[in-house]
Amino acid sequence: MARYGMTVDQKLCVTCNACVIACKNENAVPEMEARCWTVQAERGVFPLLTLETRSERCNHCEDAPCVNACPTRASHYEEGGIVVVDPDRCVGCKACIVACPYEVRYMHPDGYVDKCTFCIHRVKEGKDPACVTVCPTKALTFGDLDDPRSVIHQQLQRRQYKVLKAEEDTRPKLFFLT
Ligand code: SF4
Ligand code: SF4
Ligand code: SF4
Numbered sequence: 545m546a547r548y549g550m551t552v553d554q555k556l557c558v559t560c561n562a563c564v565i566a567c568k569n570e571n572a573v574p575e576m577e578a579r580c581w582t583v584q585a586e587r588g589v590f591p592l593l594t595l596e597t598r599s600e601r602c603n604h605c606e607d608a609p610c611v612n613a614c615p616t617r618a619s620h621y622e623e624g625g626i627v628v629v630d631p632d633r634c635v636g637c638k639a640c641i642v643a644c645p646y647e648v649r650y651m652h653p654d655g656y657v658d659k660c661t662f663c664i665h666r667v668k669e670g671k672d673p674a675c676v677t678v679c680p681t682k683a684l685t686f687g688d689l690d691d692p693r694s695v696i697h698q699q700l701q702r703r704q705y706k707v708l709k710a711e712e713d714t715r716p717k718l719f720f721l722t
Pocket of ligand 1: 680682683
């Protein structure tokens with residue numbers, strides 16, 4: 545059984561938003577909403593400032609508060625630990641939106657909660673997620689964290705990385721290479 549995750553190489557991401565646009569097209573994300581976005585954050589104290597750039601989305605947490613909070617089990621783990629929402633079982637109560645520490649979910653105009661699916665429909669066909677495929681600098685890598693032959697496994701062996709809000713203890717699987 546795979547354990548899917550994604551890395552975002554902060555040295556390569558140029559916040560061009562190609563990932564954001566590709567995601568919107570691939571997943572018919574409504575206007576004014578997004579399943580991923582880019583961030584530029586200053587780090588350090590003047591004059592020793594550095595600019596962090598990254599593309600963010602659902603962390604597909606291994607201990608996901610959204611899944612625990614969902615009263616209808618619409619939010620659930622799929623193969624490889626991908627966290628998805630079943631629109632047919634979602635009653636739009638927003639308990640998952642409140643429970644998620646990362647603010648990655650939104651209310652779809654059709655009455656269910658939506659977010660990044662790691663493009664599970666593509667993964668099932670052996671393809672990379674749309675955002676990974678389109679990134680012009682190859683800043684994004686998707687794969688099986690447990691497969692020693694996978695690029696993502698090797699990246700996490702040899703590079704330094706961080707996760708966002710580690711103190712929340714949700715075991716996120718979106719890793720930012722520093
Ligand atoms: Fe960053 Fe790649 Fe997204 Fe552009 S497409 S914003 S470089 S992750
Ligand atoms: Fe759930 Fe939020 Fe974690 Fe995604 S980032 S799995 S929505 S708790
Ligand atoms: Fe969007 Fe798919 Fe990338 Fe998630 S993995 S941000 S759904 S393109």
